[in-house]
Amino acid sequence: MNKLCRERSEYTHIDPMFNAGDADGLALQVTGMDHRLFEAATLGKVELLEPILEENTDVLQQVTTNKETFIHIAAGYGHYELIKFILIRYPILLRVLLSKANLAGDTPLHIAARAGHLHILNLLIGCAKNSQSSSWRDIETGRAEATEIMRKRNRKKDTIMHEAARNCHLEIVIFLIKEDPELLCIINDVGESPLHVAVEAGKLDVIEEMLKAEHCSYKGPNGRTALHAALIYKKPDDNRRTPLHFVSAFGLALVLSTLLHVSIANPRSYNCETLRKEISYCFENQLESIESYKKKGEVLLVVATLVATVTFAAGFTMPGGYNQTDDEKVDKHEGMAVLQKKKKFEEFVAADTLALFLSTGTVILLVRLQLMRGKIPATITYCASQLATALAVLSMIQAFMAGVTVTLDKERNLIYPICLLGYYIYVLAYVLHFGVIKLLFPMSYRWRLPVYILSWMNRHDPSSGRNDFSMLFRYNE
Numbered sequence: 001m002n003k004l005c006r007e008r009s010e011y012t013h014i015d016p017m018f019n020a021g022d023a024d025g026l027a028l029q030v031t032g033m034d035h036r037l038f039e040a041a042t043l044g045k046v047e048l049l050e051p052i053l054e055e056n057t058d059v060l061q062q063v064t065t066n067k068e069t070f071i072h073i074a075a076g077y078g079h080y081e082l083i084k085f086i087l088i089r090y091p092i093l094l095r096v097l098l099s100k101a102n103l104a105g106d107t108p109l110h111i112a113a114r115a116g117h118l119h120i121l122n123l124l125i126g127c128a129k130n131s132q133s134s135s136w137r138d139i140e141t142g143r144a145e146a147t148e149i150m151r152k153r154n155r156k157k158d159t160i161m162h163e164a165a166r167n168c169h170l171e172i173v174i175f176l177i178k179e180d181p182e183l184l185c186i187i188n189d190v191g192e193s194p195l196h197v198a199v200e201a202g203k204l205d206v207i208e209e210m211l212k213a214e215h216c217s218y219k220g221p222n223g224r225t226a227l228h229a230a231l232i233y234k235k236p237d238d239n240r241r242t243p244l245h246f247v248s249a250f251g252l253a254l255v256l257s258t259l260l261h262v263s264i265a266n267p268r269s270y271n272c273e274t275l276r277k278e279i280s281y282c283f284e285n286q287l288e289s290i291e292s293y294k295k296k297g298e299v300l301l302v303v304a305t306l307v308a309t310v311t312f313a314a315g316f317t318m319p320g321g322y323n324q325t326d327d328e329k330v331d332k333h334e335g336m337a338v339l340q341k342k343k344k345f346e347e348f349v350a351a352d353t354l355a356l357f358l359s360t361g362t363v364i365l366l367v368r369l370q371l372m373r374g375k376i377p378a379t380i381t382y383c384a385s386q387l388a389t390a391l392a393v394l395s396m397i398q399a400f401m402a403g404v405t406v407t408l409d410k411e412r413n414l415i416y417p418i419c420l421l422g423y424y425i426y427v428l429a430y431v432l433h434f435g436v437i438k439l440l441f442p443m444s445y446r447w448r449l450p451v452y453i454l455s456w457m458n459r460h461d462p463s464s465g466r467n468d469f470s471m472l473f474r475y476n477e
Helices: 002-010 035-043 046-055 055-060 070-077 080-089 092-096 108-115 120-127 136-150 160-166 170-179 183-186 193-201 204-212 226-233 243-249 253-264 278-284 290-314 343-371 375-407 412-440 442-459
Strands: none
Touching: 035 046, 035 070, 035 412, 046 055, 046 080, 055 092, 070 092, 070 108, 070 120, 080 092, 080 120, 092 108, 092 120, 108 120, 108 160, 120 136, 120 170, 160 170, 160 183, 160 193, 170 183, 170 204, 183 193, 183 290, 193 204, 290 343, 290 375, 343 375
16 A cells, blocks of 8 residues: 555546646646655545654645645545544644645635535534634634635635535535525626526525525626526426426516527426416416406507498498489499499409408407406407407508599509508508517517417316416426
8 A cells, every 4th residue: 555655656646526626627646745644645544644643743734736735635535534533633733724725726625515525514614613712702713714714715716605506515505504604695706606506507406595595696607697597507307397497487478588589498398298388377477457458459449440430431432433324324334433444443442341341350359358357368359459450450541542543543743642651651550560569579579479379278278287387396296
């Protein structure tokens, strides 16, 4: 064994545990430490350490070329009894070694937190707190020093809470929150809080414990929060539930629209059930009340009725008038429109008929709306009525332009301005009713009507069960 340690003193000893925390990716080199001390630290045998300390206690302050102390190595390997032995024999020296950092800036507490050795972390923090004096001032000073050691950051500005969160050590996170909740508010050099690191690691129970604390920072790099990290995190949990399932379940419609826009998640949940329930619940919470739709429907009803009245009357007052004959003559075309053979006349009839039927259908829908009690059917009916009314008004304008064109066939100076104004109305209607909405709410507008229909289908599906999000948290199914 001594021969092996001498060989390690001459060459580089590589250990994955220490590579994980080394900022420069350097391996642990032991050329600067007594090979017997290194052997005792790696094997964790007290009987190997005792004769070394009897010769010289200062040997514990030796470091490797990476500035790793004896405590760094023992904490990384999880040798509790070895560190406890030093605590009993040399408590003051151990307290000094606790603040020593390696080349990566890691203290022994960083190493223990990264490796997940709660019992060693508890022992080291307890050593930092305890004072040999019974004076209350010394006790308070010891606690302040312990807090300073716990909040110490490495070269990446990571605290021991960052290390525990990144490596998903739940018990250590709970322990550190009890010892010093302010650790949750410290950010590293890239602006990540421990919560942001935990979200990136994807450990839900660690995140839940952090969110229970009164003091918790949500900050992340580039102004992002922990929520951004959660949305970017694509990996599903053990039940194949992605952030899309949870966001839709909690009714975050705008966030859900963004996720759907970038196609960030698998559209099927753990039991191959689609997101229909969650999406339905999300958008159903965004709907207005039924009474609100009924009041808006009354305004549309007035407009639709006026369009129906005007277009109905226009059907019997054709542009250009009708054929008329004297009483002594009989003409088979008597009573027919004078301009019926012109192309623009056919356009007039088609547009006028379309406007009449659209407005009449809208009237029927809006009357039905006043009798509805369900939120989803009322929303669908109102949206359909709104669209039909807009199309009816545009059709009426088109009928007017066609009628004017056919009657003023030779008056080009009048036809062009009238048609120009008519087409301006088309552009204005498109921009106001479609363009601005699609520009400001590209996804919410696109998904609104299909989602409303899915919501209504889900509510009337006997096999769908309750339309809530409790299913997302039933992990034993």
